[in-house]
Amino acid sequence: MGAAASGQLTVGEPGAARIAVDLLGGDHAPAVVVDGALLACQADPALHLLLVGPLEAAGEVLGALPPGDRARISTLPIAPGDRVESWVESGVRSAVLAVAQGAADAVLSAGNTGATVTSAALGLGRRPGVRRPPLAAVLPTTAGRLVLLDVGSSVDPDEETVVMHARLGSAYASVVHGVSEPRVGLLTIGTERGKGDRLRRALPALLAGIELPGGGRYIGLVEGNDVVTGTVADVVVTDGFTGNVLLKGLETAYAELGPPHHHGRPPDGDSPPRAALLLGVRGTVVVCHGAASGPDLAAGIAFAAQLHRQAAIAAMAEMIETQRGVP
Amino acid sequence: MGAAASGQLTVGEPGAARIAVDLLGGDHAPAVVVDGALLACQADPALHLLLVGPLEAAGEVLGALPPGDRARISTLPIAPGDRVESWVESGVRSAVLAVAQGAADAVLSAGNTGATVTSAALGLGRRPGVRRPPLAAVLPTTAGRLVLLDVGSSVDPDEETVVMHARLGSAYASVVHGVSEPRVGLLTIGTERGKGDRLRRALPALLAGIELPGGGRYIGLVEGNDVVTGTVADVVVTDGFTGNVLLKGLETAYAELGPPHHHGRPPDGDSPPRAALLLGVRGTVVVCHGAASGPDLAAGIAFAAQLHRQAAIAAMAEMIETQRGVP
Known part of the structure; x- marks a missing residue:
């Protein structure tokens, strides 16, 4: 010293x-x-x-x-x-x-x-196997913490990049949040067949076919509302453009209105840091x-x-x- | 009758x-x-x-x-x-x-x-001139109402489609919200040069070169937080994928936490309908x-x-x- x-x-x-x-x-x-x-x-x-x-x-x-x-x-x-x-x-x-x-x-x-x-x-x-390291953010939800990635590193990612990001996000939820068998969802704009852009139409078949770290399970398509409620997924994967826009919108909304409260926990004291981890x-x-x-x-x-x-x-x-x- | x-x-x-x-x-x-x-x-x-x-x-x-x-x-x-x-x-x-x-x-x-x-x-x-009619949603902000489009009609839009959507959004804010000289922003993930995907890198030059209805002005790049505060733009234009994800996230956050209050107005009574207009x-x-x-x-x-x-x-x-x- x-x-x-x-x-x-x-x-x-x-x-x-x-x-x-x-x-x-x-x-x-x-x-x-x-x-x-x-x-x-x-x-x-x-x-x-x-x-x-x-x-x-x-x-x-x-x-x-x-x-x-x-x-x-x-x-x-x-x-x-x-x-x-x-x-x-x-x-x-x-x-x-x-x-x-x-x-x-x-x-x-x-x-x-x-x-x-x-x-x-x-x-x-x-x-x-990592082409583009993703940034993973953590958002508060009424059901606990939710990992959202990528929030700004990859724009126009290819399918394999997003699949690797899903694996990294599952490992994150398991190690850092202690979630057993993390539920991993793909962010899109509707769960009807044929919805979403080219990337989102190609990804579900790939994500359903891989093993996710920490006993993670791919639970299918999720929407913007699911990132707020946290009830269906512990990890939400998307491209860095969409993830960044959604993160900045929700963080600002929570800063203005107060964050969603994890049921059963005190109102403050469990807000995740407004910081992202590079995976x-x-x-x-x-x-x-x-x-x-x-x-x-x-x-x-x-x-x-x-x-x-x-x-x-x-x-x-x-x-x-x-x-x-x-x- | x-x-x-x-x-x-x-x-x-x-x-x-x-x-x-x-x-x-x-x-x-x-x-x-x-x-x-x-x-x-x-x-x-x-x-x-x-x-x-x-x-x-x-x-x-x-x-x-x-x-x-x-x-x-x-x-x-x-x-x-x-x-x-x-x-x-x-x-x-x-x-x-x-x-x-x-x-x-x-x-x-x-x-x-x-x-x-x-x-x-x-x-x-x-x-x-309209290739793909956009859906325009209205969000409450602390500064008043904000038009967000497209919120789900166009995925993978080309540049000209987004430029037309900016024109339609400017007309909407002028006619329906009575905004004089609407400020129109392009949603992206950072205002530094070179940020954003291919579409967002191509659009600013095109948007800066057009005349917008109702005396609208293109005010440049905006981010997710600007859709919540409403302080820099009256109209925010983006692709239908990003717009839909952000809309569903923010609407759910506002449903859980209460909407942002327009300063100087009563807390309720000015919440826009949770409905989108096809333009x-x-x-x-x-x-x-x-x-x-x-x-x-x-x-x-x-x-x-x-x-x-x-x-x-x-x-x-x-x-x-x-x-x-x-x-």
């Missing part, structure tokens, strides 16, 4: 989690990321942060923490390059590389989704909205720490790769 | 509206359609209904009305054919033909959307969800009557067709 501002975090403490935080990602970066980092540190004494970005922003976090807590902060300075765009994207690239090199356990970014997915695919590597890469990468607030970013950091502590990514990968019939 | 059960409705009363109601359309038809027809009749003394479908169901409506009101009901009996599917679809076909022949002023159906759109396009005819055809065709309730169907019937009384379809058509540069 004590080696603050060294770019190297202390390892080996029980329960410690070292999160690389992209200070440059997001519409209101670095200010809200600084807020989120502070809130996350205050809430979790075993949290260590590697702050990736401008030294001045990292300094604001350090200056706001009590002296005894400053050893939990390391910095990885990124200086502006010739173009703003490449400078901003270099933040998430460097944060991902810190995980790849063992200097951090997970990444948190609210930056451009495409840059994050590409950085993670190149820097950490994709799992076998199918060899590491823990959590993504927040570009418009995320400080508390949203703190929740995303806490979510990344939780996933690391439960070794969720490795457990999902093992669940998928030991299955029959997987490349 | 007095010619009940003749298949012919009385015309010429001031404020009268004659709605052809498809008794066979919907997941719970004809029972909920019967309920909706009764509720609509009770709420509007100048309403006349042409009930299209099984005579027994029409008889339930007649039997539940006071004798003095029965003259407002006519029936167009449809007997079961060889196959249930074609029998069900013959209901909406016959209802559309009643409008085409002048026996009714508008159609209401909760049946299969594809069958309704096809029946309307063939039976009433499409307006010039771009030569007649008034209102569509309810397959899962619509009796009150939803009554609101759909009242909406069809309102549109007829304000001659909305003709006003929109004139607004579009007298514009520069329209085929």
Whole structure:
């Protein structure tokens, strides 16, 4: 301990989690990321942060923490390059590389989704059979938590990409939410024969023919209302365009009106983080909205720490790769 | 008056509206359609209904009305054919033909959307330049009402189809909602350059280059959250797949949590009907969800009557067709 501002975090403490935080990602970066980092540190004494970005922003976090807590902060300075765009994207690239090199356990970014997915695919590597790593979001429903994927990584995906996303989503619900035999549905616009676009007409036969991790079961077609009620599926798979539009609509509705309450649980206390997990890469990468607030970013950091502590990514990968019939 | 059960409705009363109601359309038809027809009749003394479908169901409506009101009901009996599917679809076909022949002023159906759109396009005819008539829904927002289209008619639409839908949506907001210079946005998943799928990357240049009816202005890309807040656009245009998923998600969220309140108005009293209007055809065709309730169907019937009384379809058509540069 004590080696603050060294770019190297202390390892080996029980329960410690070292999160690389992209200070440059997001519409209101670095200010809200600084807020989120502070809130996350205050809430979790075993949290260590590697702050990736401008030294001045990292300094604001350090200056706001009590002296005894400053050893939990390391910095990885990124200086502006010739173009703003490449400078901003270099933040998430460097944060991902810190995980790849063992200097951090997970990444948190609210930056451009495409840059994050590409950085993670190149820097950490994709799992076998994964063409396009999907972003999985978790929504509150009256029946519990629901995994919606992809929420923005894949646009115009082919059938095999969506089938892999269904497998990844089933593993997620099993490992992270503890759902036994997750029910996986395909999002479409009507359950009558012939409804939906080309992709949705081709997918049901493929999804019905595969084995899903964690004892998952493909339960058929679902509609937008089923993502709100959560009564028929634990996992809903769709293309990244539709998933992103639906996620942003529902999250905003729940922010305005209050989230649906899980029957039998207190009204608050079970709202999932407004953050998505990138699946199918060899590491823990959590993504927040570009418009995320400080508390949203703190929740995303806490979510990344939780996933690391439960070794969720490795457990999902093992669940998928030991299955029959997987490349 | 007095010619009940003749298949012919009385015309010429001031404020009268004659709605052809498809008794066979919907997941719970004809029972909920019967309920909706009764509720609509009770709420509007100048309403006349042409009930299209099984005579027994029409008889339930007649039997539940006071004798003095029965003259407002006519029936167009449809007997079961060889196959249930074609029998069900013959209901909406016959209802559309009643409008085409002048026996009714508008159609209401909760049946299969594809069958309704096809029946309307063939039976009433499409307006010039309309390849695929879109369904326009109205959502409540904190800033007022928002038109979302297409919500299920067009899947895999081409660019020109979406451009025409933007024009139709602008005319709708101008005529039906009285919005001056409607702001029209294109739904996508991020406003950074290069975001979205092929369709969304091609559309902005086309939309920026057209004139929109009612003084409408293309305001650029919008996201799922903007459909909830209503602060940046009065009309949001998208493909029918995405629009249907988002509509069903938001309508279910609002049904569970209560709708967003228009600031400055009472909490209830300004919720738009849970019904969509088919645009771009030569007649008034209102569509309810397959899962619509009796009150939803009554609101759909009242909406069809309102549109007829304000001659909305003709006003929109004139607004579009007298514009520069329209085929």
